[in-house]
Amino acid sequence: MESYRKQVLVCGGAGCISSGCKEIQRSLISELQSRHLDNEIKIVETGCIGSCDLGPVIVVYPEGVFYERVKPQDVKAIVEEHLAKGQPVEHLLHKDNAGKTVAHYQDIPFFNKQVRIALRNVGAINPEVIEDYVARDGYAALKKVLTSYQPAEVVDIVKRSGLRGRGGAGFPTGLKWELTMKATGDAKYVVCNADEGDPGAFMDRSVLEGDPHAVIEAMAIAGYTIGSNQGYVYVRAEYPLAVQRLGHAIIKAREYGALGKNIFNTGFDFDMEIRVGAGAFVCGEETALIASIEGKRGEPSPKPPFPAVKGVWGKPTLINNVETYANIAPIILKGPEWFASIGTEKSKGTKVFAMAGKINNTGLVEVPMGTTLREIIFDLGGGIPHGKKFKSAQTGGPSGGCLTNEHLDLSMDYDSLVSVGAMMGSGGLIVMDEDTCMVDVARYFLDFTQDESCGKCTPCRIGTKRMLEILTRITEGKGVPSDLDDLETLAKHIKNTALCGLGQTAPNPVLSTMKYFRDEYEAHIFDKRCPAGVCKALLSYKVKPDLCRGCSICAKNCPASAITGEPKKAHVINSQKCVKCGACMQKCPFKAIALS
């Protein structure tokens, strides 16, 4: 067996790949080979380490030195100075907000405040090498279950752990497994919902790309528990790398004996297939997902009957989210009491959050349930860039609501979020600052849900359209006072009568923003003003007469010929002709044009 004195982990998550980590890897390999160091130093391409904004990222073990924003031209220095001579390359090390160098991975708050259970292997192993997974207790849980537990015992373990569905609704996982186990049918199916359609969420993607075997193992355990021999993983088409890595992992798992006939010689058969989505957000809803697997239009169906009783091809089906599955193996191996000791009373374990938007450290973090919003945004997230003020954090995507300054010390768990009109959702956390218009955000989300509405039920198909029309008018300065009441009435009816979760939760962003940012709505409607300076129709570009030198550059660049003025005299913008393109403001060399 080879023994390496150093291991160099190169983050191969989708974000880093887009930032060019493959070239860095190639460079590393060739540099090491040319110095004959390739037998002493191992390079491992891992899944997403989590700190997407800092990519491409490299971590050198055993010390744990963390390099960020590595460029191909930096590789030579890393190899020469650090790997060969042991001296880390200073300018590539992480600097905290105060500018101080933090050399080691374990000292960086973004990492050391995390408790990685679902992401235990993501960023630490090469997802394409099954031996790496096995070396970290991979498939030990499956072996244990197949040899030592009856299905009812597995259900009991999952129930006692308190694990709740991580897809957004938070339904108790143990109960779901029990219901599907008890359902009768000549065939049963295990489905993994990897349709992660929430904009801003990429947790499931990272698990599938960085640790696909965790999902495979958990689905096999689920299959044994409920009495199923066939699994499907429904992955959205926008994740080609996840599809590829998962496909590769399935092949390796079969070779290893963890999938297929007579798994580990216990007589249990289980295999799985990947089904790729085709760009429909509604297919994240379980009944729509089932329709899609069956090759039909992804239209939801009424529940009951629930998939546990009547799912794919009318058979009992267990559907769980990727992150839910990723938690199963550790629960089996370390015991449900261990899992239940983390988190809050009703929300056990950890949650992966995908931080994005106006935040310094965008990326993935996994923290215990009950961590406050303040800790997530400021300690792990590094706060708001450019010194701007935090305004709101949107959770739950287009089904969720926003959290404001008054919620910064709120415990992030299923029930507290619901109590303030938001929801956990899948874990996407979009941070917004003072330059974001909340009315525009509500309109954006409604635009999304309107577009993705399958059209089957009237409340969603027509209701969301009417709401969108009202919101669009408001952002265009054509709002009327009755709009606020109309929005609330519509929202209430749609929530109560829509067929599926998409329609039922579509009004949430509107209701939430109206609750906490009513003043912005009123400014748009009554004052025809957008406080954040975003809604173009409500803004006007004006020349500041004291700064204007009369150079006419603005007038020459105006596509609508809306600017007039004499040379060397202050110019004037005709707001009737102005199309609000902003070209004049961009081109003015004296910064004399501003939005008001």
Next chain:
Amino acid sequence: MIFLKYICYLDYGRLIVFLIQNKARVMINQQLNTGVITLIFSVIYQNQADKEEEKLAETCARCSCGSTESDLRYQQLEKIISENKGKPGALIPVLHQAQELFGYLAEDVQELVADGLEIPLSEVYGVITFYSLFSTKPRGEHTIGVCMGTACYVKGAAAILKAIQTELGVGIDETSEDGLFTLTVTRCLGACGLAPVITIGEDVYGRLTPDKIPDILNKYRNNNSK
């Protein structure tokens, strides 16, 4: 119409051989009424020939190397269909592969899939039009996807979209005149750490600002002109 020659000379032997060689569907009228037979043959063959010509014209316009490539793709499609025939829920995987082969799902491809999998054409059409990934219109050589997910939106994706629209002179779901680019708007790609993001084919570009757009597009323009 070559076959008229055979009709004129009433050479049924050659006519039948010719029709079979050209895969016309032959309907034999037991009454052997000359006029009726000729009429039936002419109507059926006319449809077939037109379809064949259309297909050939369409495929010839798409590829520059001639008709052999177009035959290959249809052969591959037939193989995909026969491999999946009878498998429950196979329609969507087959459509994915068909779109990968042809770039989009034209009516003839839809018909082939419907026939091959024994699913009504209306159902195939219904599925295709439901999912945003499937396209019934030809696409440019490179598909640009501008991510309009929340994170990208908050970081200015709308301005990026506008910049591309201005640079290429196209609207959303439209193809540039030179056939190089089709502009689409996508859902969240999951690369939120790099917002705002666009994809061109399989390449991902992040941390964008509108002024970076022309250089990125030129990379593909230059590659194509080589």
